[in-house]
Amino acid sequence: MPLKCLRGDDDIYSFNIESDEAWESLRKLNSKSKDLRMPCCGSAVVLRTSKLGTKHFAHARIGACTTAPETAEHLLAKLAVVEAIQKTDWTPLPEQAGETPSGEQWRADVLAVKNNTKIAFEIQWSRQDKIETGRRQKRYEEAGVRGLWFFRQKDFSVEKEIPSFRLVFEAETKSFRIQLPSPYYAPEWAGRGKSDFLFWKQSIPLPIFVEGALNGKLRFAPALGQKMPMEVSTVQIECWRCKKLTGVVNGLNFAVSRVLPGHTDIPTSIYDLSDELPNGEAVVMSMLPASLLRKYGVGVIKPRYSKTAGEEYISNGCIHCDALQGRFFEHEYIFEGKKAFEIEVEFKPERGLLLEEAKPYIYRWWFNEAESSS
Ligand SMILES: [Zn+2]
Ligand SMILES: [Zn+2]
Incomplete structure (x- = not known):
């Protein structure tokens, strides 16, 4: 469920289509001209709204495309990241694809770009093990991209090289929070038992976290030298x-x-x-x-x-x-x-x-x- 589709060589972003009327007229236009294409496989596009209210593009027909389907939560989180980046002097590029010097493909959920600096915000609504996270981070490193991870799962490693945080969805407000591991956090124990709250120290609304991360408010081991x-x-x-x-x-x-x-x-x-x-x-x-x-x-x-x-x-x-x-x-x-x-x-x-x-x-x-x- 992408936020982006293609018209010729142009990227079309759903979040740039501000009003419901404009969204409807794009739908009508596309149903006649059929010129919008999916970025993953080039197949025809339909305009949809997720169950959480996020406007997005989808395959007109479920066919041979092997791109894994996204959940409504994943899509909404991506949009929240995009909107937060828009409040900074960075440029958000959702579903941005690229290649490492050795020819490996990568695709970021949302890439934030400023001059030559690139940060990939990755939303892991589905589970991802440590080895895969490490592999993808290395690929980003080779491509000159800093990866930052939001995990729905509670177990991930706390390290400087792979900034990782917990992503919590609040259904009532349809919004997300980011939780940071506390000094007592241990991946093998997180999520078990009633003392789970001990494992988390800070809890920040996702938009504030993303905006702050791009403005130098996210730091590793800041007590040193203080x-x-x-x-x-x-x-x-x-x-x-x-x-x-x-x-x-x-x-x-x-x-x-x-x-x-x-x-x-x-x-x-x-x-x-x-x-x-x-x-x-x-x-x-x-x-x-x-x-x-x-x-x-x-x-x-x-x-x-x-x-x-x-x-x-x-x-x-x-x-x-x-x-x-x-x-x-x-x-x-x-x-x-x-x-x-x-x-x-x-x-x-x-x-x-x-x-x-x-x-x-x-x-x-x-x-x-x-x-x-x-
Ligand atoms: Zn596709
Ligand atoms: Zn004495």
Whole structure:
């Protein structure tokens, strides 16, 4: 069910035919002249309207053409993509075909073109496995086209090379939304069970997503290199040695969402930072110097020897007697910590790969929701 047909060498787009009257008169004209042709096979065309109300072209007779039929949802999504691209300085070319330098054919659902840059928006209403997606993406790459995928299915891979998102149809409004995988997303678990909502973080109307993607609002791993607040949580505990109350740091949070709206915050701890970063202990101590901690009733954070662990590690200490306060409270008081203060940090790009537990939070697609509400 294409949005495009041919008259001689000219492309005719159904969405350029604005009124119902104009659509009717084209129908009458074509039923006499029969000069409109299908782009797939050159056979005769009839004008149709889908069950979702989308004007489109169809084969006049079901014959030898092997082009797979499209659903009304697929057709409507294509039209929504076209209309969104029309709001930008890119040109939409639906059902655009091309060839790679090695002679392989491709056809994009909707190609967005600006100068020499080409982005193919692919709508996968029918299922497509990872291998096929990879194969088609490679073909696009060879043709100098960047492919961007909208999947109805919930399982696809999250990677920089193949931007992939979930396409959700809302029957009541006959509109689509794009959902972005959350840090907890796992293709093998998505779509199973009741906690499905956990797998999705951002939900953006399709037209806003497409327009934004073409205007630089779609980014991969945007937290890297970003300056942001780091929230420091503390809790009051009784020192095992002097029995007085002392504050200890029991949680750190890179507050990414405050600089990149819609992004998930990245939780971490003094232990993760000191274990995983080069010179980690020095990094933590310079972020949380003794003078700053003291203001908030927290003892010095520094390496101390633990008899229990049999080694030296970065630790909280009692503000009164400096005794090492073990790591246990991190778990015991995990829900009791309250944000006590915050510091400004830069999420250094080279640190992203080192923080093992933070990786799923970092290496994701993010859509900038900040200015997209206009
Ligand atoms: Zn055909
Ligand atoms: Zn003490």
